[in-house]
Amino acid sequence: xxxxxxxxxxxxxxxxxxxxxxxxxxxxxxxxxxxxxxxxxxxxxxxxxxxxxxxxxxxxxxxxxxxxxxxxxxxxxxxxxxxxxxxxxxxxxxxxxxxxxxxxxxxxxxxxxxxxxxxxxxxxxxxxxxxxxxxxxxxxxxxxxxxxxxxxxxxxxxxxxxxxxxxxxxxxxxxxxxxxxxxxxxxxxxxxxxxxxxx
Amino acid sequence: xxxxxxxxxxxxxxxxxxxxxxxxxxxxxxxxxxxxxxxxxxxxxxxxxxxxxxxxxxxxxxxxxxxxxxxxxxxxxxxxxxxxxxxxxxxxxxxxxxxxxxxxxxxxxxxxxxxxxxxxxxxxxxxxxxxxxxxxxxxxxxxxxxxxxxxxxxxxxxxxxxxxxxxxxxxxxxxxxxxxxxx
Numbered sequence: 001x002x003x004x005x006x007x008x009x010x011x012x013x014x015x016x017x018x019x020x021x022x023x024x025x026x027x028x029x030x031x032x033x034x035x036x037x038x039x040x041x042x043x044x045x046x047x048x049x050x051x052x053x054x055x056x057x058x059x060x061x062x063x064x065x066x067x068x069x070x071x072x073x074x075x076x077x078x079x080x081x082x083x084x085x086x087x088x089x090x091x092x093x094x095x096x097x098x099x100x101x102x103x104x105x106x107x108x109x110x111x112x113x114x115x116x117x118x119x120x121x122x123x124x125x126x127x128x129x130x131x132x133x134x135x136x137x138x139x140x141x142x143x144x145x146x147x148x149x150x151x152x153x154x155x156x157x158x159x160x161x162x163x164x165x166x167x168x169x170x171x172x173x174x175x176x177x178x179x180x181x182x183x184x185x186x187x188x189x190x191x192x193x194x195x196x197x198x199x
Numbered sequence: 200x201x202x203x204x205x206x207x208x209x210x211x212x213x214x215x216x217x218x219x220x221x222x223x224x225x226x227x228x229x230x231x232x233x234x235x236x237x238x239x240x241x242x243x244x245x246x247x248x249x250x251x252x253x254x255x256x257x258x259x260x261x262x263x264x265x266x267x268x269x270x271x272x273x274x275x276x277x278x279x280x281x282x283x284x285x286x287x288x289x290x291x292x293x294x295x296x297x298x299x300x301x302x303x304x305x306x307x308x309x310x311x312x313x314x315x316x317x318x319x320x321x322x323x324x325x326x327x328x329x330x331x332x333x334x335x336x337x338x339x340x341x342x343x344x345x346x347x348x349x350x351x352x353x354x355x356x357x358x359x360x361x362x363x364x365x366x367x368x369x370x371x372x373x374x375x376x377x378x379x380x381x382x
Contacts, residue, residue, distance in 0.1 A: 025272075027269070047272065050298065051291075051294045051295065051298055052264075052265060052268070052291070052292055052294060052295040052298075053291070054261065054265075054292070055261065055262070055264065055265030055268070055292050055295065056265075057265075058262045058263075058265035058266045058269065059265045059266070059268050059269040059272070059295075060269060061255070061266055061269060062230060062265070062266035062267060062268060062269020062270035062271075062272070062273065062275075062277065063269035063270070063272045063273040064269070064273075065230060065253050065255075065269075065270065065273070065275070066229070066230070066269065066270050066272070066273025066274055066275035067273040067274070070273075084262070084265075086257075086258030086259055086262065087258065087262050087265075089258050090255060090256070090257055090258055090262055093256070094253075094255060180295075180298035180299040180300070181299060181300050183299065184268075184271070184272060184299035184300065184301065187272050188271070188272060188274065191272070191273060191274065192273075192274045196274065199274075199359075
């Protein structure tokens with residue numbers, strides 16, 4: 001669970017959170033979170049994003065509202081969440097019980113040369129989520145907190161928002177399919193059945 | 200001059216907002232994302248009064264593009280209501296519609312268009328259609344009340360049947376220009 005320098009290892013964290021995920025749908029923000037969920041195991045219920053920076057949480061909201069009985073998890077990075085931070089207000093007002101957002105916070109823009117993000121300079125995304133009115137939040141830095149994080153995500157008592165501080169190491173790429181039509185269609189078919197392709 | 204005369208909202212006698220609402224029902228639209236505009240105020244009221252529609256007020260219009268993507272993943276149809284200035288906020292997020300081939304109809308009330316008073320509305324108002332088209336959106340434009348329902352229906356049909364972003368621009372000539380009492 002820990003990387004060599006003592007911080008949470010992002011892929012071990014994501015693997016632990018997704019363990020026993022059942023029919024949970026997972027949206028991953030572009031960059032490392034998309035590679036992380038793919039490294040754990042590519043499935044039709046994964047939507048790894050290749051673009052749309054700032055939109056991951058709102059994709060999660062649209063899906064959660066359309067499928068209120070299904071748990072939806074958005075896993076994204078600190079840079080992506082900061083770009084769409086207003087969506088925390090939108091999500092809080094809608095209040096979907098089945099939506100969780102996990103920010104894997106390495107305090108850097110990892111795909112562009114590891115430039116620093118605002119979260120490395122005291123900007124607190126959990127406080128911003130609470131300020132938006134999301135009452136159920138967690139801030140995770142240690143391995144012994146991860147079981148609680150997983151339980152909160154799987155509980156379906158959202159909207160739930162968590163930040164996990166992770167190591168900023170750059171891991172080998174594990175790329176999902178790049179064709180967006182495949183990514184969207186396979187998730188629709190997994191959720192809606194073959195009839196989705198005839199809509 | 201009354202406050203109601205300052206807002207660029209359709210006259211109470213105009214029935215096109217109700218006809219748009221009827222079309223949203225006919226096309227089974229369940230998620231209505233919006234940043235308010237006076238031109239859409241009556242339509243918004245109709246949607247809010249409908250328990251089968253989820254009205255989501257956004258902090259910025261690009262959230263609505265992402266939300267329509269999620270709605271479609273979950274088998275629901277969405278629509279985005281906004282003013283022309285909001286189109287500028289959507290540009291990069293519209294990539295999702297082309298990338299995933301997602302139906303994303305947008306109903307846009309125009310400012311900076313026909314007889315505008317406010318200089319700040321003009322740059323984005325004049326850029327609205329080229330920006331949408333540059334991002335692959337099929338655009339219909341309605342400049343008379345009689346044309347609005349037909350354009351909106353084509354916009355919904357084209358989006359849901361052919362899986363792409365589409366828009367109807369409702370011209371300021373129809374809605375009226377805000378004058379802030381200076382006309």
